[in-house]
Amino acid sequence: MPKFMEFQRRNNVKNPFNEVPRCYKSLADGENDFLVLEDLSPEGYQLFSRTKGLDFPHCTKVIHMLGRFHALSYALKDQEPDLYQELVKNSVKETYYLASNKAWYNNMLHRFCLIAMDAISKEYPNTIYEEKFKKFSEDNLYDHLVDLVQRSKEPFGAIGHGDAWACNFLYKYHKESGDGSPKLEKTRMIDFQLARFGSPVLDLSFFIYSCTSQELREAHYEELIKIYHNSLSNFLSEMGLSSEKLFPFKAFKEELVKYSRHGLGFALESVPLSLLESNEAPNIELMEGEEEVPLEDILMCYKSLADGENDFLVLEDLSPEGYQLFSRTKGLDFPHCTKVIHMLGRFHALSYALKDQEPDLYQELVKNSVKETYYLASNKAWYNNMLHRFCLIAMDAISKEYPNTIYEEKFKKFSEDNLYDHLVDLVQRSKEPFGAIGHGDAWACNFLYKYHKESGDGSPKLEKTRMIDFQLARFGSPVLDLSFFIYSCTSQELREAHYEELIKIYHNSLSNFLSEMGLSSEKLFPFKAFKEELVKYSRHGLGFALESVPLSLLESNEAPNIELMEGEEEVPLEDILNLHPIKDKAGRLRLCNVVKHAVDNNYL
Incomplete structure (x- = not known):
């Protein structure tokens, strides 16, 4: 993120992407790694309940933010390709879907598939959904997900968050809206441990399938993907660039078809985890040791009078x-x-x-x-x-x-x-x-x-x-x-x-x-x-x-x-x-x- 922030400053981006905690200090020497990040809780940021899907206002905030975040990759790739390639090669490495992780991860993935198969067989027995999922889950699924991430890197790869589920987004609210309920104001994105290079659809499908209800998807899915691409396009245009060149809507729709199953793969894990009660939380103690376990578009009006005789406006002088x-x-x-x-x-x-x-x-x-x-x-x-x-x-x-x-x-x-x-x-x-x-x-x-x-x-x-x-x-x-x-x-x-x-x-x-x-x-x-x-x-x-x-x-x-x-x-x-x-x-x-x-x- 510091590289993205510096890039925006160099290019005098008017409405920069800053929807992340400030990073005050970091060290990555392989032994004493640490990050000193801004604490967002004093500003009122909080989690949304992970046990239920996000509502439409929360979804639009996150999807708008993801569009701006991904737009930075395309802008950096276009404007400073050498720096972009350095980041992609040296700083953003796949840590989750790797062939070398298969022995460690595959048994757990199989357990998640059994949970999903049980749910489908009870709610949609003898349907195309049961048939399609059975084939999806039995067909060397982990290898398929590894390959999916690799294939998604070109031609529209971007630096993505990698772990876009409910627990990695914080929300800030006005004290009260008109009806007395808290009103959503701002959103922040945290935890880039799984940041990856690949199609933006990897993040988008992960978020939609992990964090939304079927009712919301049926009512708003097409709208949500348009909000995402509008946000990406608009931020690119603010930087003098065009999504028609860098990531056109037609290509985006094609990527949705190719790579949305990535989100399904992650949802097999994230949805069951999001439904756990607090007393069912994972036992972190088992993981100890080293074993693998942003309208100022018009000028200011200072004073005005319109009485029909002495009409005047006192406006800001923009020439200085x-x-x-x-x-x-x-x-x-x-x-x-x-x-x-x-x-x-x-x-x-x-x-x-x-x-x-x-x-x-x-x-x-x-x-x-x-x-x-x-x-x-x-x-x-x-x-x-x-x-x-x-x-x-x-x-x-x-x-x-x-x-x-x-x-x-x-x-x-x-x-x-x-x-x-x-x-x-x-x-x-x-x-x-x-x-x-x-x-x-x-x-x-x-x-x-x-x-x-x-x-x-x-x-x-x-x-x-x-x-x-x-x-x-x-x-x-x-x-x-x-x-x-x-x-x-x-x-x-x-x-x-x-x-x-x-x-x-x-x-x-x-x-x-x-x-x-x-x-x-x-x-x-x-x-x-x-x-x-x-x-x-x-x-x-x-x-x-x-x-x-x-x-x-x-x-x-x-x-x-x-x-x-x-x-x-x-x-x-x-x-x-x-x-x-x-x-x-x-x-x-x-x-x-x-x-x-x-x-x-x-x-x-």
Whole structure:
């Protein structure tokens, strides 16, 4: 663990994995081995009863923690392969499933198999379960388990805990939750004596089969494995890495099929042991001698007033910390995109959590504090002429770059078909059933970035992101923000290479943050519903991109004439903005490729 901690410090990991006791001192000379570890009991950490399966909140905490823990291996393997190989070869050695242990362990394993066979024959007699287990237990089981661990090392091996049963997880609780009962707050993992290198499924299956009830597995198994992979993916993305490269969900599912029987093998031992009464505890005296026996994603608001006349906000100045804009004249690259999309996922997750946990406060916010200011029927006379001008600019670009194509045909219908009314209706329809409080103006100028002075190759390395300017905050589908950002701030090349990955990063971030709060995206905003919302509402992002892309391409001397807005008279927007057809091919392609992407994905 010290190596993992040092790795996180070197890489300035924002929300580091630290769900283990501190190690103050250690010695491993083969004779006087010792560890001096933090005592977690004064902080209130305690065991959950080992005699009954964990409930869903405890399970999600542990599985979320395991995902983050395993993610560290993949990050270290990718970023510092030499150190990783040194750890794997010299510091993490299999101690349990070894051919040399067979004579010592095999008789006990046989006893555990007899206990399991007795239980199955009484509860599921003459069934496929009895038949399958009989074959599993009689087929050189110990050799099979040894081989399973060895085979699981490549290509997705990670440094695992190795002993992921109930006694090796501690829990801390709030004194009281709303109903008077203790509320789970934090989890810690202890005892790495059996740490091993192998598939993460070894730990995951061990935990699930040793620590959960059948009722919980039947209700939540698929959800739990998604929570695990979301946690792993999200922590990798926080470190600038991608689970799609290092441990994709498809590969994870395949590993579950290959290696979950490891968890079954361990459960044969851990479940009977967990059911022992205190007076049946193992006789440790027989073993004497030497015989084998972690939302700071927005800026601080210090003061505000909104009385309709003297409105003001006093906000944190982020420039002294080094935050800056990315150039609005070109699309964001992949690292910047993942930072923003990860942040949007966490931001939207807060709405779902508030809606679920404090519905009255949530409804008060939605009704009284978050009001649509842009797409309103009452704004049509003021906004419609400018929207028409933007449509002409887009039509000019498409006719030059994609003449006589389905893109020209689809956009012509989209732009001529009472577009402003359609965009107003789109926002209204998106409010239920998955509405959230959104940013509303998610284009390049509303995100700030902070960089390390230098990365390994001498170039600045992206460290943190902040979101600003909530003037257009709205209530609606999260896809309104997401599609606005993707269509306004990314290039076609990036979308073609990474679009599916980006939407997974978004939902992973949302899901992971919900799971940190003890909630589930499968209940509040499942991935299937998210994909359906993308189809329904991504044209919102296209509508905004008609405006934001041309504006982002303006030169500094073409900035809007703000002086025309003095006084209290309404000034037509088209008189303020310097609108003209896009002059260069690259700029035209940036705009009309938004239309192309929307058409190609059946959003338009």
